[in-house]
Amino acid sequence: MKKIFSILFVTLLFFSCQPDEIPPIGEPTDYIPMLTGTWNLDKFEQIDADAESKSFPDFATVKDLTHVFAGHPYTDFSITFNADGTFTSDAGSSYMQMLSSGNWDVDDTEYPSAIILSSGSETQTIALSSLADVILGKVEFKEERKQADTGKIKIKYVYSLSKN
Amino acid sequence: MRQIIILSIMIFGTFVLKAQDALPKFTVTPSEIDALTENVVIEFDVTGTAVAGLTDVYIWSWAPGLSPSEMLLCYDQGSPSWGSISQNAKLDPVPGQPNKFRLTLPKTVTRAGVEVTFNNVAELFGVGDTPGKIKEFGFLLRSQDGSSEGKQTPGDMKTSITLLPLEFESSYFRTFPAKVSSKDVITAYLNLSLIESSEDQKLAVADEITAKVSLLDENGTVLLTSESMETTFTNEEEYAFSFLTNMLGEFPEGSSLDDVTKCQVVFSGKVYNQDGTFETVSSKAFEFDFQDYE
Incomplete structure (x- = not known):
């Protein structure tokens, strides 16, 4: 009798350890509709990558360029991504250098890491720093300036934008 | 012969x-x-x-x-x-x-x-x-x-x-970023508390500090010099101003930004006399090379 109980216990234990069925994964996030719309620049920062890697003090590592040129604020800049794949950008009085109109796309529809702007033969790739808050109407673009001979990142620009 | x-x-x-x-x-x-x-x-x-x-x-x-x-x-x-x-x-x-x-x-x-x-x-x-x-x-x-x-x-x-510095050290002149290309936003700083002995020491007490930028080609020829630009006084007690090379002025015919390899910055200030007149005192020309960034 004791043996039967032991066998039953072990059998019960064995079946209780069966893995649960993995629930189906949700549909991948479609970022295109989230990116569609007009984005205004809130903040424009420049980072010295060498200084950052050496933990220099903040004033020698990051500079807020948003209002660095009097009368030419970078907050004048906006870009509109249309649902039909076209875009327009407006530098306003700022010194922002971006293609003014053309087509836009992302490098990977499921996991976009860059927006690609094209106008005729010209192409401009805008890296996406973070899409975590895109659902909240916030996005960060980044531009990396690399040393020509080593490919090492030397200067980073971070553009923080919010949706209209 | x-x-x-x-x-x-x-x-x-x-x-x-x-x-x-x-x-x-x-x-x-x-x-x-x-x-x-x-x-x-x-x-x-x-x-x-x-x-x-x-x-x-x-x-x-x-x-x-x-x-x-x-x-x-x-x-x-x-x-x-x-x-x-x-x-x-x-x-x-x-x-x-x-x-x-x-x-x-x-x-x-x-x-x-x-x-x-x-x-x-x-x-x-x-x-x-x-x-x-x-x-x-x-x-x-x-x-x-x-x-x-x-x-x-x-x-x-x-x-x-x-060599590039391993630790940040205050200096008489510096740029931010420390190394830049001719297509980056550049901020130049002057720290008058660290004025060099070879400079006109009146600059240390000068007011209304302004700066001029010159762009040079590889032979050291000045291609253009900007108008005087105002500076601001920072929390770190440095005079600073920012610029983009393409906002400094027109290049002479036959040259362009592609010819620029070096940059010179000269700061100037006004030293007022008791009678209200003033004299302009300038720093030396601080020169740095532009880097090749992509």
Whole structure:
């Protein structure tokens, strides 16, 4: 009798350890509709990558360029991504250098890491720093300036934008 | 006729001697290094220098502020001696290019009977544990016996390599970012509390500090100079102003931003006299090279 109980216990234990069925994964996030719309620049920062890697003090590592040129604020800049794949950008009085109109796309529809702007033969790739808050109407673009001979990142620009 | 021949020989000889006075050209790869950067290659072109044509070329190098200041490759043990340079200081010839030589890191040599590998510039100068001590180093190229070293003398900085800093240090002049290309936003800073002794000390008490920027080509020719720009006084007590090279003015016909390789910044301020008049005092021209960034 004791043996039967032991066998039953072990059998019960064995079946209780069966893995649960993995629930189906949700549909991948479609970022295109989230990116569609007009984005205004809130903040424009420049980072010295060498200084950052050496933990220099903040004033020698990051500079807020948003209002660095009097009368030419970078907050004048906006870009509109249309649902039909076209875009327009407006530098306003700022010194922002971006293609003014053309087509836009992302490098990977499921996991976009860059927006690609094209106008005729010209192409401009805008890296996406973070899409975590895109659902909240916030996005960060980044531009990396690399040393020509080593490919090492030397200067980073971070553009923080919010949706209209 | 004889006089003409002698004169011709003298003139020709002068040109030959002048040609051999040239300083060696060199390139550093990667182009920006600090004291701890590894896999550094310095390539020297000795064409036209005092060591041109030699098979064996040696480097004699020193770093200001260190003691001893000489590179460890220059001597095997004890103290460095100009008359008995180590074989370790012999540069590697570049195959097929008779006037080109290289110093490549890492470099493994034998010093005082022990095999040593130098991975970076700090280790080359014996400050691998305190790399912040070396900021720059000068060098000259010479024959083994030291009879051919051209117009350079040990200790001068006619040919030198400046290292990127490992720690932030306040300075009289700096840019942000520390190294920039001609297409970046550049901010220049002047810290008058660190004014150099060679400057007009009145600048330290001047008001209304402004700055002018000049863009130069590789020959040092000024292509354009900006109007005076206002500065702001920062929390770090530096005068600062920002600029983009394409907002400084029009380039003269036949030149463009593509020709620009260097930048000069001059700060000026007003020193008021008791009678209300003022005089304008200017800093020296601070010059920096633009980097090649993509």
